[in-house]
Amino acid sequence: MRSPRWLGVVLLAACLPAAWLDLRLFLACWLAVWWWCLGLVLGVHANAWIRALSGGAWGDPFVALAPAVRRRLPWLLLALLPLAAGAHRLYPWAAGRAWLDALPRPDFPRAWLSQPFFLARLVAYALLAAWITRGTALRRKGAAAGALAVYALAGTLAAIDLLMSLQQAWYSTAFGLVVLGAQSLSGAALVAVATPRSAPEVPWRDLGNLLLMWVMTWAYLAFMQFLVIWAENLPREVVWYVPRLAGGWGAAGLALVLLQLGLSFLALLFRAVKDEPRRLKAVAAMLLATTALDAAWTVVPSVAPRGVHALWLLPLMFAAAALLMLPGLAQGVRHGAT
Template sequence: MKRMQPIGIVLLLLVAVGGTVSLPVALACALAAWWWALGLVLGVFINAWMHVLTGGNWGLPVRATALALSRRLPWLLPGLVVVAAAAGQLYPWATLPAAEWTRGMARPGFALRWLAPAAFTARLVLYAVAWWWVTRPASLASKGRAAASIVVCMIATTLAGVDLLMSLVPGWYSTAFGLVLMGTQALGGAAVVVPLALLRRDWPAAKEAPVSRDIGNLLLMWVMSWGYLAFMQFLVIWAENIPREIGWYVPRLQTGWQWVGVALVLLQLAVPFVALLFRSVKDRPARLALVALLLLASTAMDTVWSIVPSVDAHSLHAWWLAPLAFAGMALLAFGGTEAVSAQAASRELRHA
C-alpha cells in the first residue's frame, strides 16, 4: 500500500503542471482535494467522539479507524503552507483594492482586519495546532476530552471554512455554511469506516443487530442531516433573494455546474437515503461498502462544487484537474493506511 504514495505525488505534480494552463483552477482543485482529505480525518473523529459520549457496540470500528487515520494528519497539515503561499492566486481580497472587494459589506473595516495577510496566516497556524490537538488518541480517552475536542474542532473548522472557502467570494456569507461543511465531513468520516474496518468481518456483534447495521444507521442520519442543512441554506438565501447572498449560488446554478448540483441531490441524498432504509443493505458489509464508496465519491464532488466555481465557473480544465488532484491526494494521504481488524483495534484502544 505504501507504494501508492509515490503515485499520489506524481499525480499532484501533474496538477501542478496543469497550472501552466490555468493556475487558479489548478490551485482550486488542489484546495478541494486537500479539504476533502482533511475532512475524512476530522469526520471520523467526530463520529468517534460521539461514541465516547454515548457508548454502544458500533464504536469499536469507528474509533479504530479514527486512530488509524490520525497518523495521516501530518501528511495533510503542510497543505496550509501551500494555501498561504497561493493566496494571491485564489483569494480576491489578497490582490484586489479593498474598496472593490468590500463593496456592499456591512462592516468593511472588520473584513479588512480579519483578512489581513498576517492575521490570515496566524489563523492558519492556529487551525493546524487545533486539528493536531483534537486528533490525538488522547481525545478519545474520556467523555470530557471528547466533548472538549468537539467544541474545539467545531470552532476551528467553521472559522477555517470562512477563511479558506467562504472568502473565495468575499462579499458572501452564510451562518449555516460551517454546519454544512462539518455535516459533509462527518458523512465522509462515517463512510470511510466501512471499507477500512467493516469489510474485515471479525467485529463482535450484539445479539439484536450486527455492527454494520449501526454504521448504516449512522450513515443514514448524516445523509439526512446534510440534506436538511444544505437545503435550508439554499431555501433561506433563495427566499431572501439578496444580491450579496445569491452571489455564491449564481455560478453554480447558471453554468454547467448546475448538473453537478443535481448529481449531488441524487448521489449524496436520494440514492443512499433509499438504500440505507433496507436492512438487507445495512446488515451485509459488502453491500454497505458500495453505498459508502458512493458517499465518499459524492463528498469529493460536493467539495469540488463548493470551491471551484467560486474561483472560475466557466473553465473546462477543472473537469480533468479535479480527478487528478483527488486521486493524488487520496493516494498520498491514505495510501499507507491498512484495513483495521477487530483484534488490532482492541489492542490500539487499550493503549490509546
C-alpha cells in the same frame, strides 16, 4: 512505500503543469482536494468523539481507525503551505481590497481579512487540529466534549476563512454547519469502506444507520441554507449559487441531490443493505465519491466557474489524494494504527 502510493505521487506530479496553465484554478482545486482529505480525518474523529460521550459498540470501528487516519494529518498540514503561499492569487480580498471598502460596514472584514492575521489563524487551526485529534479525546468523556466544541468552533471559522471568503462579500450563518456535516458524513463513509468484512463483531447495521443520519443531517442543513437564500432572493446572497446552478456545475449539483441524498437515502432505509457488508460498502464508497464532488462544488465555482482545466485536474487530484490517503487503513481498523 506501497505501489498505490507511488501511483498517487505520479498522478500528483501530472497535475503540476496546471499551475503553469492557470495558477488560480490549480490552487482552487488543491484547496478542494485538501479540504476533502482533512474532512476524512476530522470526520472519523468527530464520530469517535461522539462515541466517547455516548458509548456503544457502534463506535468501535471509529476508535480503531482514528489513530491510523491521524498519521496522515502531518502531511495534510504540510499540504496547506501552497495555499498559504498563494493566498494573494486565490482570495479576492488578498489580491485587492476595493470590494471590502464597498461593504456597508467594512471595518471588521478589513481587519479580519488581513493577510498576516489570516496566516496566523491558519497556524492556529493547524495546531488545534493536531491537539484535538490526540488519543486522549477517544477515551475520556471530558476530553471528547472539549474536542467536539473546539472542532465546531475552529472548523466553522476555518470554513469561513478558507472556503466562504473565496466568494466576494458573501456569507451564510449555516455554511459552517453544512461543511462540518459533510465532513462527518465522509468520515463515517470512510470507516464503512475501510472496515474489513471479515472483522469480528462489526455492527454493520449501526454503521448504516449512522450513515443515514449524517445523510439526512447534511441534506437538511444544505437545503435550509438554499431555501433561505432562495426566499430572500438578495443579489449579495444568490451570487454564491448562480455559478453552481448553471452549466457543468449545475449538473454536479444535481448529481449531489440524486446520489448523496436520493440514492443513498433510499438504499440505507433497507436492512438488506445495512446488514450486508458488501452492499453497505458500495453505498459508503459512493458517498466518499460524492463528498469529494461536494468539496469541489463548494470551492471551485467561486474561483473559476468556467475553468475547463478543472475537468481533468480535479479527477487527477482526487485520485492522487485517495491513493495517498487510503491504502493501509483496513489494517488500522484491525490494529488501531498503520
